[in-house]
Amino acid sequence: MKKIINVLLINGPNLNLLGTRETEIYGDETLSHLVNDLKKRSEKLNISLSHIQSNAEHVLIEKIHSSKKDKINYIIINPAAFTHTSIAIRDALIAVDIPFIEVHISNIYARENFRSHSWLSDISKGVITGLGFDGYRWALETISKRCFL
Secondary structure, eight states: OOOOEEEEEEEOTTGGGTTTSOHHHHOSOOHHHHHHHHHHHHHHTTEEEEEEEOSOHHHHHHHHHHTTTTTOOEEEEEOGGGGGTOHHHHHHHHHHTOOEEEEESSOGGGSOGGGGOOSSGGGSSEEEESSTTHHHHHHHHHHHHHHTO
8 A cells, every 4th residue: 555645735825715706817717626636536546635725824834834744745835925925934834844846827937027026936846837737636646756756
């Protein structure tokens, strides 16, 4: 029997509005559709996927802090606007020392200049940007490959 990998999926501010928010950038699929799809895919990969979305930085930080005791092996994070502003989320990720992949639905480098800087990219195990919801799917596949080698 294969081991189970525990993955925490973190979605930051305003991602709860997916499906209705700036559909020309983010598409018309909802966050719940994305999470349901990822949970189905994760089962096939022997991944136990838990999810949190919050518009509050401190809630995300507390979840990152608890991920060590929750035996999380890997994190997928779309920090949304916190990408460009949150040294606190960066410090939390460093503190727990759990590998993570940073995901962005849109291509942050093709948008406003301020979006091209991430406080997380240099400490991540990888960055996926501009591939829509497929970026999350690629992150799951990558984690599966890395953890089962």
